[in-house]
Amino acid sequence: MLSFGYVGTFRAGLRCVCDDLLMAERKALIDSIGAEAAGWRRTLHQNPQTMYEETFACAFVAEKLKQWGIPHETGVGKTGVVATIDGRSPESGRAIAFRADIDALDIQEETGLPWASQNKGKMHACGHDGHTATVLALGRYLQQTRNFRGRVQLIFQPAEEGGRGAERMVADGLLERYPFDEIYGFHNFPYRPIGEFWIRSGFMMAATDFFSIQLHGRGGHAAIPQVCDDLILASTQIVSAFQGLVSRELNPLSSAVLSVTNLLSGTGASNVMPSSASLSGTVRCFEADVRNQLEARMRTVISGVADMHCLKHTFAYNRITDAVSNPAEFVDYSVAAVERVFGKEAIHTQEPVMGGEDFGYFLERRPGSFIFVGQGDAEDPSSPHSQGLHTPGYDFNDAINPLVVEYFAELAETRLAR
Numbered sequence: 001m002l003s004f005g006y007v008g009t010f011r012a013g014l015r016c017v018c019d020d021l022l023m024a025e026r027k028a029l030i031d032s033i034g035a036e037a038a039g040w041r042r043t044l045h046q047n048p049q050t051m052y053e054e055t056f057a058c059a060f061v062a063e064k065l066k067q068w069g070i071p072h073e074t075g076v077g078k079t080g081v082v083a084t085i086d087g088r089s090p091e092s093g094r095a096i097a098f099r100a101d102i103d104a105l106d107i108q109e110e111t112g113l114p115w116a117s118q119n120k121g122k123m124h125a126c127g128h129d130g131h132t133a134t135v136l137a138l139g140r141y142l143q144q145t146r147n148f149r150g151r152v153q154l155i156f157q158p159a160e161e162g163g164r165g166a167e168r169m170v171a172d173g174l175l176e177r178y179p180f181d182e183i184y185g186f187h188n189f190p191y192r193p194i195g196e197f198w199i200r201s202g203f204m205m206a207a208t209d210f211f212s213i214q215l216h217g218r219g220g221h222a223a224i225p226q227v228c229d230d231l232i233l234a235s236t237q238i239v240s241a242f243q244g245l246v247s248r249e250l251n252p253l254s255s256a257v258l259s260v261t262n263l264l265s266g267t268g269a270s271n272v273m274p275s276s277a278s279l280s281g282t283v284r285c286f287e288a289d290v291r292n293q294l295e296a297r298m299r300t301v302i303s304g305v306a307d308m309h310c311l312k313h314t315f316a317y318n319r320i321t322d323a324v325s326n327p328a329e330f331v332d333y334s335v336a337a338v339e340r341v342f343g344k345e346a347i348h349t350q351e352p353v354m355g356g357e358d359f360g361y362f363l364e365r366r367p368g369s370f371i372f373v374g375q376g377d378a379e380d381p382s383s384p385h386s387q388g389l390h391t392p393g394y395d396f397n398d399a400i401n402p403l404v405v406e407y408f409a410e411l412a413e414t415r416l417a418r
């Protein structure tokens, strides 16, 4: 085991040769943990489970933590795990949290890799297996070194993919039972080369909402429209009116997407008017007032069109994830940490994306930051590490595990400096 006894003493002063030596020492330890962590990640990858059924990941994480003597509790938010690591001088009363998500997706894997999913129709296609292994590796490092003052909480969150797992953990008393002042998270990013860190202040990822609409009316003979209702016409009028909500009613400087992704109606026959139609899709935006406005106006459009055609209707609008907005001060901490460890060239400014991430729920309650870490293989675009998230050919790149652990370790050791 390597010694880290002097890091805190030197860190208090100006950066010097000793700092570089100690960072090299830290890197060596983290790299050795990372080599082992690739094995954990592949085991997790073989055993993917979705939304509150992540019993394998929960038990795996708990087993590792137990093995290393890290206090933890399972069952937080049903299948979540929270671990607690105290620094050498925990009395500071300050705590920071690092979060990993543990759930997989309903996708049939097509990578053909030796560690491919053993669960039919389930796959770690968003790299949460890698996030879990990374935060586990961080725990291993912090427990061995404990070169910080205060407490670190490791949060292993279930149901990130559309299950509001963050909210469920908070509802289960996360903030009271394991209090923390700041929270940090990351997502692997196959769209950028390995080793690049991408972050921005303010809105970085959109709020994600799903909606579904059911229309019911009188079906009938297609040649006698006067005695039946036209569900197809009504459906297309709704779709058409939706297009105006973003383009004509929002401030052009606000951003939103409203996509109807399913429109199901009809029997297949050319001479039958259907008696029902269902539409569903997604809304993405950043600001809370835009979100409220779109939901309210969609409701008005749907009931207006339904009334016009004398149809019965239902409308369900589900808020799946809240926008990820990074407070500027905490982005500064993250940028400084990346720069210290990897140099200025490693950090980049991310454009806002319309993808969603449940981490936003934590950021609405505690300050912190969320960062993307490139994992793509620039030499080989066909590599599984370069495939898009949520695609059947994707695989987490284990090489980013130690990079993220170094970044998180730097954050822990500076935000909780001894």
Ligand SMILES: [Zn+2]
Pocket (backbone or CB within 6 Å): 126, 161, 389, 390
């Ligand atoms: Zn995902």
Ligand SMILES: [Zn+2]
Pocket (backbone or CB within 6 Å): 126, 127, 128, 160, 187
């Ligand atoms: Zn994800």
